[in-house]
Amino acid sequence: MTYALSDDQLAIQDLIRRIAREKVAPRADEIDRTAEYPQDMFDLLKGLGLFALPFPVEYGGTGDMLAACVAVEELGRVCYNTGYLLVVQWVAFGALLAAGTDEQKSRFLPGLAAGDLRGAFSTTEAQSGSDVSGIRTRATETAGGYRLSGAKIWCTNANIADFILVGAKCTGVSGRENVNLFIVERGTRGLTIGRKEDKMGARGIPSCPLFLDEAFIPEANRLGPKDGTGFKRVMEAFNTSRPIMAARAVGIAQGAIDHATAFIRNRKAFGQALSDFQGLRWMIADMVMQTEAARQLTYKAASLVTAGVTGQTLAQFAAMAKCFASDVAMKVATDAVQLFGAAGVSADYPINRYFRDAKVVQIIEGTNQIQRNIIANVLLGREARR
Numbered sequence: 530m531t532y533a534l535s536d537d538q539l540a541i542q543d544l545i546r547r548i549a550r551e552k553v554a555p556r557a558d559e560i561d562r563t564a565e566y567p568q569d570m571f572d573l574l575k576g577l578g579l580f581a582l583p584f585p586v587e588y589g590g591t592g593d594m595l596a597a598c599v600a601v602e603e604l605g606r607v608c609y610n611t612g613y614l615l616v617v618q619w620v621a622f623g624a625l626l627a628a629g630t631d632e633q634k635s636r637f638l639p640g641l642a643a644g645d646l647r648g649a650f651s652t653t654e655a656q657s658g659s660d661v662s663g664i665r666t667r668a669t670e671t672a673g674g675y676r677l678s679g680a681k682i683w684c685t686n687a688n689i690a691d692f693i694l695v696g697a698k699c700t701g702v703s704g705r706e707n708v709n710l711f712i713v714e715r716g717t718r719g720l721t722i723g724r725k726e727d728k729m730g731a732r733g734i735p736s737c738p739l740f741l742d743e744a745f746i747p748e749a750n751r752l753g754p755k756d757g758t759g760f761k762r763v764m765e766a767f768n769t770s771r772p773i774m775a776a777r778a779v780g781i782a783q784g785a786i787d788h789a790t791a792f793i794r795n796r797k798a799f800g801q802a803l804s805d806f807q808g809l810r811w812m813i814a815d816m817v818m819q820t821e822a823a824r825q826l827t828y829k830a831a832s833l834v835t836a837g838v839t840g841q842t843l844a845q846f847a848a849m850a851k852c853f854a855s856d857v858a859m860k861v862a863t864d865a866v867q868l869f870g871a872a873g874v875s876a877d878y879p880i881n882r883y884f885r886d887a888k889v890v891q892i893i894e895g896t897n898q899i900q901r902n903i904i905a906n907v908l909l910g911r912e913a914r915r
């Protein structure tokens with residue numbers, strides 16, 4: 530298997546890199562400072578037709594996960610929030626593609642692909658984030674559908690989404706509890722969106738609580754069969770999109786290196802440029818080495834997806850890529866702040882934005898502890914629980 534970039538992938542990289550520098554970079558600090566949703570960046574990505582990039586050609590995509598990673602990396606290199614716009618759209622898209630009925634796919638996927646619809650995904654609750662089986666939101670069957678009641682937190686895109694895929698517990702056919710996802714459309718009676726979080730990183734893309742009070746959801750809006758297999762299929766599909774999360778971290782690390790190298794070339798101490806101190810040169814060398822290693826692992830995981838690899842092999846590589854790349858992003862961004870000295874902690878310089886965004890990536894879409902659990906479980910089998 531090869532994962533050198535093809536001519537098509539290089540063309541996507543060139544295009545996005547140019548647009549990122551010319552149109553996205555000048556907005557990045559303002560988006561972070563104001564924490565306002567970057568509608569102009571959404572419109573830019575929409576105009577470029579990027580919202581279906583990793584998905585099948587029939588939806589206007591390339592079916593190429595590596596191309597999607599390259600695009601996210603280039604955007605994340607200058608503006609994490611703009612890269613996140615693609616990822617949020619792709620999460621909803623991937624879930625519907627994996628478990629939706631033909632009717633649900635035709636209702637939502639063309640709109641998501643075109644950027645005419647926005648989705649969101651919500652499982653996390655106050656008492657259960659990593660442990661999805663601990664959710665308390667309940668879906669009770671009623672004539673023609675379900676009544677959903679419960680409270681969610683940290684739902685990204687919630688206040689702007691046309692629909693939210695909400696995880697809720699149902700009593701299955703055999704009396705066992707299972708988690709199902711429901712398409713909860715904007716304006717559904719009984720759905721209230723709370724105030725957005727004031728976040729340390731990922732500030733431009735809103736994350737909000739949701740409250741569901743006996744919200745009626747028609748049967749046609751349950752994702753997958755009654756027995757919870759739809760939710761399982763979506764979780765498996767997330768293995769195929771996890772390389773994108775890793776690519777975002779590679780972008781952060783590369784962007785931090787870009788800023789740090791420019792800074793130490795220009796700043797002088799003890800009569801010479803900082804970039805002439807061997808200790809700092811070695812720091813930069815380590816940052817570049819670690820970032821390239823993260824990039825290679827990310828590209829490898831993405832190439833496995835494109836090659837159709839599934840199951841445990843993909844689960845392990847996808848987890849390794851997300852975990853390693855985001856740990857590298859955190860380390861590299863921390864070192865970059867150090868290279869800036871006091872300027873690194875000043876809001877006048879962009880570097881602390883990379884530091885704050887890197888921390889978020891270690892936590893979201895499965896924390897790095899959970900990724901390590903996946904990696905170890907593939908190797909050793911599931912850990913025993915008392």
Ligand SMILES: Cc1cc2nc3c(=O)[nH]c(=O)nc-3n(C[C@H](O)[C@H](O)[C@H](O)COP(=O)(O)OP(=O)(O)OC[C@H]3O[C@@H](n4cnc5c(N)ncnc54)[C@H](O)[C@@H]3O)c2cc1C
Binds near residue numbers: 653655659682731896
């Ligand atoms: C910016 C942002 C956006 C988000 N967007 C969404 C969204 O759109 N939709 C959504 O549903 N959620 C979203 N989340 C929530 C996110 O998915 C959860 O925060 C995450 O899964 C962790 O859950 P938690 O915060 O409850 O931490 P917990 O699960 O309580 O974990 C706390 C700590 O314990 C560790 N831990 C937990 N279990 C284990 C274990 N078995 N072994 C070892 N360590 C463990 C964790 O790694 C972590 O360090 C978002 C969060 C953030 C910060």
